[in-house]
Amino acid sequence: MPATDAASYIADFASFIEASPSSYHAAAEVARRLEEAGFTRLEESESWEDAVPRGFVVRDGAVIAWAQPNGVTPTTPFRILGAHTDSPGFKLKPSPTTTNAGWLQAGVEVYGGPLLNSWLDRELELAGRLVTADGSEHLVRTGPFLRIPQLAIHLGRDANDGLKLDRQRHVQPVFGVEGASTADVVAHLASLAGVEREDVVGYDVVTADTQAPRRFGADEALFAAGRMDNLSSVFAGLMALLDAAAPRGGGRRASARRLGHTSVLAAFDHEELGSETRSGASGPFLADVLTRLSGGTDAERLQAYSGSWCVSADAGHAVHPNYQEKHDPTNRPVAGGGPLLKINANQRYATDAHGAALWARLCQAAGVPVQEFVSNNTVPCGSTIGPLTATRLGIRTVDVGIPLLSMHSARELCHVDDATGLARAVAAFFAGA
Structure with missing residues (x-):
């Protein structure tokens, strides 16, 4: 066995x-x-x-x-x-690249029933498949690329008394600032997949935590991933x-x-x-x-x-x-x-x-x-x-x-x-x- x-x-x-x-x-x-x-x-x-x-x-x-x-x-x-x-996690929306207050953000939709607060302040990647105009599929993953930033305690003094996240406003990740060379999420995915941006006609792409799995604790009997x-x-x-x-x-x-x-x-x-x-x-x-x-x-x-x-x-x-x-x-x-x-x-x-x-x-x-x-x-x-x-x-x-x-x-x-x-x-x- x-x-x-x-x-x-x-x-x-x-x-x-x-x-x-x-x-x-x-x-x-x-x-x-x-x-x-x-x-x-x-x-x-x-x-x-x-x-x-x-x-x-x-x-x-x-x-x-x-x-x-x-x-x-x-x-x-x-x-x-x-x-x-x-x-559970988040899935990339259509026309996902947005700019807010000088930050580049990726528009995502909640997928399934994630524990939302656990996704804050982690280096995330995008991963999934791109489909090009000829119908072919291309697996792609970015490695660490995104982060959903939490509001500082100084600006939200009641956060420890009951954090409540709006599923639209509070979970959109940042991936850069205006003027960055990588300013289009789909173009970045296409580049990693070795295809042209204009050839990408569909995608199914989700977020994933990039921290490596590991054993820990007494006798290393516990495993986190x-x-x-x-x-x-x-x-x-x-x-x-x-x-x-x-x-x-x-x-x-x-x-x-x-x-x-x-x-x-x-x-x-x-x-x-x-x-x-x-x-x-x-x-x-x-x-x-x-x-x-x-x-x-x-x-x-x-x-x-x-x-x-x-x-x-x-x-x-x-x-x-x-x-x-x-x-x-x-x-x-x-x-x-x-x-x-x-x-x-x-x-x-x-x-x-x-x-x-x-x-x-x-x-x-x-x-x-x-x-x-x-x-x-x-x-x-x-x-x-x-x-x-x-x-x-x-x-x-x-x-x-x-x-x-x-x-x-x-x-x-x-x-x-x-x-x-x-x-x-x-x-x-x-x-x-």
């Missing part, structure tokens, strides 16, 4: 985060690692008639990859790890799938290929917006891929779905020591206590009793502790791709994830053992435990 060495796992996870400032970069980094491991990239516009036992397909900022068993049939079930590549919601799950699923498809002794191929199920990593985009896009979990992407992989009749595919499982992996909450009243008084997940089994009576999470039994079995097989998360009744919980996937496909689903502090902050916090524990449990899932 992967992640037996926490130090190497976390170091590689940090590299993955740094390579993934946007959902498009995350999908590209997943694709790069898959191709390096021998997976075949397929295009949706092409025929999939020739069997590809280890393959993947990218749709915008989402990627779905699979490892099939020997003797796969239309009724072979799936084991799916669902996650998402996007994170941006975008762990939900790159922690994408990376765990990727590592587990690569482990399932790795050569074994005697030259035999993947362990997953000797099993009775197809292992699938489904990393969707736009979960932070509600998933209702062509590359989100409410869209047709997963159903499209599973249909093409299964072949056969509708009835045979439904038979495959009836024996399938989806583990919906998304970050959850550890008990915050300074706000303990916000958490359930009995179920108290702590950092280092293992991945979370996420439960909600109103099915904001898809976990049921069978899902709880599966997760307990997986964690036992992986030697990983497990803890349950349920919300305080006065603090409504968010949701995940789990209920969406269960509703669309009828596949039994369980919701899990690692416990975080500061979720939706520009920089989140986890325990290294929880990150590695999730990867080990997902590896057990793909291994058929």
Whole structure:
């Protein structure tokens, strides 16, 4: 199983985060690692008639990859790890360059539900994709380029008594002063991408914190980074799938290929917006891929779905020591206590009793502790791709994830053992435990 060495796992996870400032970069980094491991990239516009036992397909900022068993049939079930590549923050608006009081500013729109104050006074970058007139895409990132400056305490004496940020006026970042050589945001992005400014006809560009991920604290057991919601799950699923498809002794191929199920990593985009896009979990992407992989009749595919499982992996909450009243008084997940089994009576999470039994079995097989998360009744919980996937496909689903502090902050916090524990449990899932 992967992640037996926490130090190497976390170091590689940090590299993955740094390579993934946007959902498009995350999908590209997943694709790069898959191709390096021998997976075949397929295009949706092409025929999939020739069997590809280890393959993947990218749709915008989402990627779905699979490892099939020997003797796969239309009724072979799936084991799916669902996650998402996007994170809350800000997205670049059209005509983004403005000048105010001598400052050059970039116009941005709030993306998802970020913890706004956490983005203040940080060196940020712009990252995403440019689309040129010929329809080609170009990934781009600026490195440190922007900063959302906070008002000095001398000019806002009540800031420490309750900071309130206007989502339009107070979160527009500065990137220079009038007269600077780089005075057009889109021109700067085009230059970095190696294309002409006038050829850029569209873009999907977001902000990302540029501070490097790092371990810290007693025994360096804590890990801080941006975008762990939900790159922690994408990376765990990727590592587990690569482990399932790795050569074994005697030259035999993947362990997953000797099993009775197809292992699938489904990393969707736009979960932070509600998933209702062509590359989100409410869209047709997963159903499209599973249909093409299964072949056969509708009835045979439904038979495959009836024996399938989806583990919906998304970050959850550890008990915050300074706000303990916000958490359930009995179920108290702590950092280092293992991945979370996420439960909600109103099915904001898809976990049921069978899902709880599966997760307990997986964690036992992986030697990983497990803890349950349920919300305080006065603090409504968010949701995940789990209920969406269960509703669309009828596949039994369980919701899990690692416990975080500061979720939706520009920089989140986890325990290294929880990150590695999730990867080990997902590896057990793909291994058929």
